[in-house]
Amino acid sequence: MRFIYTKAFAIFFACLVLLVFLVFFQTKGWLDPVRNAVLQSPRPVIYLVKGVVSPVKTFFSTVYRLKDISSENTRLNSRVLELQQNLVQYEEVLRENETLTKELGFVKNSKQSLVACTVLSHNPFGLTDSLVLNCGTESGVIEGQAAISQGYMVGKVIYSGKNSSTILLSTSSKFSTDAKVSQTNASAIVKGSFGSGLILDQVPQSTDLQKGFLAVTAGINDKIPKDILIGEVGDIVSTSNDLFKRASLVSPADFENLQFVFIVKQ
C-alpha cells in the first residue's frame, strides 16, 4: 500500500496544514497570548529544579575554583585601593565640573530609565546567542534598546512582543554597536566574536589604545544612549601595519548565567 494512501500520511498531512495555519497566526501576532502561556507554563518546574540544583552546582564550582577565587580576591583588593585613590581625584574634578556647569547654565542629563527583566530562557538548544525575557512592549521595551547587567551592556533587543522580548547577546557574531574609547574619545565599533568574547574594532591607528582603557557606547544609535559601559580593553590583536587597531574586550558580565537584565529606555 502506498504511503500517501495510509492513515499515517493523512495524520502527517493534517499536522502540516495545522502548522501552516499556526505559522500564519504567529506572523500576524495572534498567537501571542498562547506564547505567553507556554513561556510561563514550565516555570514552576524550572524554579523547583533550579532551587535544588543551584546550591549543589554552586558548592562544587566554588570548591573547584578555590585557588582562582583566592588569587582573584588578592587582585581585586589591590584594584579597590587603586580605585579609591582615583575616586578622590574624580570627586575633586566633579566638584569643579558642577561649579562650572552652574555658572555656564548647562542643563543636566536626566538619569537613565531602566526596565528590570527576568531571563526566561537561554535559548537552550545552543543554536543562537540570545535570551528570552519576561518583559515586552507593555513595559516599554522596543527593538533596538540596550540590555545591561551589572552596569555593562550585554546585548540589544531584537524582538519585542507584548509581554516578552528577545535580546541578542553582545558575544554573538551578529552583534555590533557603535562605541568609543572612554579615555581618548576615539570612535570604534564593538562586535561579538562567535559566542566567546567581544572585539573592539576600527579604532584609528593614530589613537592611543592601551590595556585597561574602557569602551562605552557612543550614542550614535538613537535607541542606545551614550556612555554605557561595554568592556575593558584586553589584548591588542592588531599590528601597526593594519588599517585600524583591534583589541579584545573583557566584560565582567557572566553571559552563560544571566538571570536578570535591565533594558535601558530613553
Added chain:
Amino acid sequence: MKYIIYLFLIVLLLGINLGLFGQMPIAKQVPNLLFLFTIFFALEKKGYDFYFIAFISGLLLDFFYTGFFGSFTLAFLISSSCLHLLSDTFIVFELNWKSLSGLLFGALAVAYLVVWLYGLMVYKFNWTHDFESFSLFSRYFLINFLYNWALLYPMYIVYTLLKQGVDSLTIRRRGIVR
C-alpha cells in the same frame, strides 16, 4: 485522558530540560528530552500517538526558540515520521542499544537538517533578516548527539513507566464501561 497525561509530561520534561540541563551545558549544548521522548513513541510499530507528541513538543520548543516559528515542529514531525516508517517497514528485529543509538544519530541529523533548511528557506523568502549557518549546526552536532545518547536509557525508563500507566488507565476505563 491519555493525551492530557502526555501534555502534562511534555511540560514537565520541558521544565526539567530548561531548569536542570540548562545549568549543565557541555560546550554550550544541552540534551533535548522532548526529542528523545518523541523517538520512543515513533519507534512503536502500532499507534500514531507519536504525531501528537511530536506536534506538541515541536510547538513548545518553537515558542522558546528565537528562530522563525515552525522549525522544531516541522523537524519533529518529519524525523518522527521517518523513524516510524523505518520501524514499520524495515526493522524486523528487536531493537537493541546499538541500533537505537544509530537511529538516534539519524533522527537527530534529520531534525537539525530540517531546522537549518527551514531557516534558509524563510530567509530566501525574506520572511526573516538572517539565518543560522550550517557550521553552527555541524560544529556541535557530535557533542549534542553524545549528550542525548547518555540520556537515552533514563528517558526509556520514563517512556516505559508512562506507557504502563496509560495502558493500565485504559484497561481500567474499559472495565468501568463494561
